[in-house]
Amino acid sequence: MMASPEKHTPFFNLIDAVNSGECPVCYRVSLRARQFFESLLYQNVNNLELRAELRANGGFCHAHAHELGTYNDGLAVAVMHLELLEASERNHGRISTPRLRPRRGLFKRGRREPAPAGCPVCRVAEEQAANTISLVQQYGEDTEFVTAYHQSAGLCLPHYERYLNRNRKPSQAVINHQRQRLAELIARTRSFIDSENATSHNAPTLSREERLVWKQILGQYYGKAGCSPCTPTS
Ligand SMILES: [Zn+2]
Ligand SMILES: [Zn+2]
Numbered sequence: 001m002m003a004s005p006e007k008h009t010p011f012f013n014l015i016d017a018v019n020s021g022e023c024p025v026c027y028r029v030s031l032r033a034r035q036f037f038e039s040l041l042y043q044n045v046n047n048l049e050l051r052a053e054l055r056a057n058g059g060f061c062h063a064h065a066h067e068l069g070t071y072n073d074g075l076a077v078a079v080m081h082l083e084l085l086e087a088s089e090r091n092h093g094r095i096s097t098p099r100l101r102p103r104r105g106l107f108k109r110g111r112r113e114p115a116p117a118g119c120p121v122c123r124v125a126e127e128q129a130a131n132t133i134s135l136v137q138q139y140g141e142d143t144e145f146v147t148a149y150h151q152s153a154g155l156c157l158p159h160y161e162r163y164l165n166r167n168r169k170p171s172q173a174v175i176n177h178q179r180q181r182l183a184e185l186i187a188r189t190r191s192f193i194d195s196e197n198a199t200s201h202n203a204p205t206l207s208r209e210e211r212l213v214w215k216q217i218l219g220q221y222y223g224k225a226g227c228s229p230c231t232p233t234s
Pocket of ligand 1: 023024025026027155156157158159223224227
């Protein structure tokens with residue numbers, strides 16, 4: 001059976017993301033970040049443009065620096081950071097770049113382009129997040145999307161907020177599912193707290209999964225690590 005002509009790879013990538021068991025935006029963003037790091041580590045450590053971006057920003061943001069660390073590529077970290085450490089030394093140990101300032105401060109009045117660039121991984125992650133939120137918007141009423149979405153984890157709270165902010169007519173299916181998921185999380189959170197506070201003779205027996213609700217709280221309330229900037233740009 002052929003796909004209808006208006007549905008192409010982006011739609012099917014969206015459905016895969018919806019079926020991933022995670023917030024579909026976090027899922028696509030973390031895939032994109034992984035792609036970025038893999039390409040950086042296997043081909044591009046000496047990419048001049050990227051190195052200039054890192055110099056301009058004083059390195060990666062905190063979350064993405066530690067994500068880079070999970071690849072255990074010591075030499076790549078060392079090569080990319082030697083010049084940043086030397087720049088700090090020249091600046092009496094301070095980071096002389098905008099990395100630690102709010103992102104908003106990077107934009108000059110009347111200019112759309114950041115000057116200079118922020119964390120390069122945040123940049124590609126942001127493009128991916130905006131793109132995926134647009135697709136949720138575009139297919140919000142599509143039957144195939146809605147069917148998959150009803151079975152899904154829904155959006156994390158930061159990405160849901162961005163979806164609402166970008167969308168004057170949000171999909172009722174997305175809103176209803178989000179409300180339901182939030183109500184379920186609240187109920188599971190209450191029941192976990194109750195079980196922890198209960199005395200041994202009346203403590204309800206929770207499954208291992210029910211006892212791990214705190215992981216779901218962190219994932220749903222904050223989104224996946226490194227997938228939502230502190231100051232979203234859109
Ligand atoms: Zn998310
Ligand atoms: Zn970053």
